[in-house]
Amino acid sequence: MFTATAIALLVAMVLALVRLYGGPSLYDRVLAANSFGTKTVLLIAVMGFLTGRPDFLDIALLYALLNFIGTIAVLKFFRYRTLGDAVEEKAASQNKEASQ
Amino acid sequence: MIALIVDAASWTFLLLGAFLVLVGALGLVRMPDFYTRLHPAGITDSLGADFILTGLILQAGFSLVTVKLFLIGAFLFFTSPTSTHAIANAALVAGLKPRHATIPPRPAEKATQGEESR
Amino acid sequence: MEAAINVALLVFLAGTAFSILRRTTLFSVVMLSGVFSLVSAALLVHLDAVDVAFTEAAVGAGVSTVLMLSTLALTSRHEAPSTRSRAIPLIVVFLTGLALVYGTLDMPRFGDPAAPIHQHVAPRYISATAQEIGMPNIVTAVLASYRGFDTLGEVTVIFTAGIGVLLLLAGTIREPATATKITAMDHHLVLRVVTKVLIGPILLFALYVQFHGDYGPGGGFQAGVIFAAAFIIYALVFGLETASRALPGRAVRVLLALGVLIYGGTGVVSFFFNKNYLDYSVLGATAQAGQHIGILLVEFGVGMTVAAVMVSTYYAFAGQNPPIGDEEW
Numbered sequence: 001m002f003t004a005t006a007i008a009l010l011v012a013m014v015l016a017l018v019r020l021y022g023g024p025s026l027y028d029r030v031l032a033a034n035s036f037g038t039k040t041v042l043l044i045a046v047m048g049f050l051t052g053r054p055d056f057l058d059i060a061l062l063y064a065l066l067n068f069i070g071t072i073a074v075l076k077f078f079r080y081r082t083l084g085d086a087v088e089e090k091a092a093s094q095n096k097e098a099s100q
Numbered sequence: 101m102i103a104l105i106v107d108a109a110s111w112t113f114l115l116l117g118a119f120l121v122l123v124g125a126l127g128l129v130r131m132p133d134f135y136t137r138l139h140p141a142g143i144t145d146s147l148g149a150d151f152i153l154t155g156l157i158l159q160a161g162f163s164l165v166t167v168k169l170f171l172i173g174a175f176l177f178f179t180s181p182t183s184t185h186a187i188a189n190a191a192l193v194a195g196l197k198p199r200h201a202t203i204p205p206r207p208a209e210k211a212t213q214g215e216e217s218r
Numbered sequence: 219m220e221a222a223i224n225v226a227l228l229v230f231l232a233g234t235a236f237s238i239l240r241r242t243t244l245f246s247v248v249m250l251s252g253v254f255s256l257v258s259a260a261l262l263v264h265l266d267a268v269d270v271a272f273t274e275a276a277v278g279a280g281v282s283t284v285l286m287l288s289t290l291a292l293t294s295r296h297e298a299p300s301t302r303s304r305a306i307p308l309i310v311v312f313l314t315g316l317a318l319v320y321g322t323l324d325m326p327r328f329g330d331p332a333a334p335i336h337q338h339v340a341p342r343y344i345s346a347t348a349q350e351i352g353m354p355n356i357v358t359a360v361l362a363s364y365r366g367f368d369t370l371g372e373v374t375v376i377f378t379a380g381i382g383v384l385l386l387l388a389g390t391i392r393e394p395a396t397a398t399k400i401t402a403m404d405h406h407l408v409l410r411v412v413t414k415v416l417i418g419p420i421l422l423f424a425l426y427v428q429f430h431g432d433y434g435p436g437g438g439f440q441a442g443v444i445f446a447a448a449f450i451i452y453a454l455v456f457g458l459e460t461a462s463r464a465l466p467g468r469a470v471r472v473l474l475a476l477g478v479l480i481y482g483g484t485g486v487v488s489f490f491f492n493k494n495y496l497d498y499s500v501l502g503a504t505a506q507a508g509q510h511i512g513i514l515l516v517e518f519g520v521g522m523t524v525a526a527v528m529v530s531t532y533y534a535f536a537g538q539n540p541p542i543g544d545e546e547w
Contacts, residue, residue: 066280
């Protein structure tokens with residue numbers, strides 16, 4: 001039962017890694033990393049039940065949080081090229097930013 | 101009797117959730133374009149995760165573990181659609197074009213509108 | 219099944235490490251190293267080392283990625299191609315690896331109960347924790363009480379690292395210019411609302427982890443990182459200047475020193491009762507109550523210092539003037 005779910009999650013993680021390594025644009029990689037993080041949260045929860053020690057859920061909760069923060073940091077970095085406060089620029093030059 | 105029903109329900113949820121996660125990951129690899137890949141990633145993060153967590157909640161019964169699982173589920177429910185939205189928004193604003201984009205030719209009077217409400 | 223999970227996670231690690239080596243786009247390298255830390259955390263969970271996994275997930279996969287991204291804003295996009303031949307480093311690394319493998323042949327088998335490390339002080343800690351300290355989580359008991367000096371050293375190291383970063387970067391932190399500033403992410407309504415809703419629960423979770431360290435995985439180090447993460451996401455979404463008004467740099471620097479002071483001060487209190495430094499048994503009515511109070515205080519000091527270091531490092535990195543223009547990207 002939990003075994004089947006854990007195997008499915010591991011296979012899904014491999015597929016997400018394939019997209020992470022090979023994704024043509026940077027946004028594909030961000031999406032794959034976010035997805036990989038969610039699957040890791042689920043894997044940790046299921047592993048807790050597999051080993052009979054569901055106290056690991058704190059780690060899963062923590063990583064769900066940090067996954068979100070990491071994704072937002074990456075996106076802000078792409079958009080504004082800085083993680084601090086951005087300086088106002090002309091809207092046209094900002095719209096010309098192309099991804100990789 | 102009740103225990104059997106609860107067990108069967110949790111098996112169903114876990115297997116369904118695992119299936120959805122697999123389908124989502126497969127879609128992430130096989131879809132042709134970034135914007136189409138957003139959809140399978142969304143399936144995994146919201147519905148697949150919630151089904152798996154519901155199955156685990158049914159296994160755990162009434163305890164602190166259930167509260168934590170519920171918190172994880174609620175948290176993922178809020179933040180994964182937000183992350184997907186933020187990623188899609190960032191890609192659109194940066195100018196990533198869909199693969200088979202057929203942008204209709206703009207009439208002259210719409211030239212002042214931007215491509216997105218910046 | 220356990221072995222299969224082990225093998226799968228180790229294969230992920232190897233694949234990610236190999237991919238980090240091969241890629242030259244620095245941004246991909248940063249994200250892949252975040253994934254590497256995450257897989258290590260999962261591996262540590264599988265090895266039953268829950269406290270370490272917690273810290274690894276919090277620091278390696280979370281805050282480190284954010285800090286490295288803020289560094290990326292200051293440098294170029296691709297790794298500079300190396301001009302020297304790679305034969306000699308390869309030979310040196312290969313020989314060192316061989317020597318290390320040869321060294322491990324003499325070590326006891328993994329998890330062997332007769333190994334020397336399990337015979338020395340570990341049995342005493344495990345058997346004596348119940349009546350001497352009375353808390354279920356032996357890791358926290360060893361960390362904060364039996365090995366309190368080591369943890370004091372760790373907190374001082376973190377404090378010194380924070381001071382080092384502030385000293386190195388103090389001159390280059392740009393003052394926020396009020397005229398031409400936009401608060402970043404002004405136009406992302408969904409993000410702003412969701413972040414506002416989430417910051418309260420994140421801080422509550424940090425408090426929970428801080429004080430629950432006696433009973434489950436947790437403690438000061440992890441709680442400090444989660445505290446800092448709440449402020450970092452506030453700064454990311456609402457702007458550095460707004461965050462600096464909520465938690466000013468001066469207050470962060472005071473907290474930085476106050477945490478170490480609390481830890482060291484708890485040890486000094488026992489001097490007044492004719493006991494050794496960091497002997498907590500005098501702090502309460504009974505020895506066990508004293509141990510509880512002492513561990514609570516020192517973990518609080520640790521959490522305060524770690525949170526302050528993370529926040530001040532983020533302020534220092536994010537407040538930098540990007541030296542290269544937009545076109546170079």
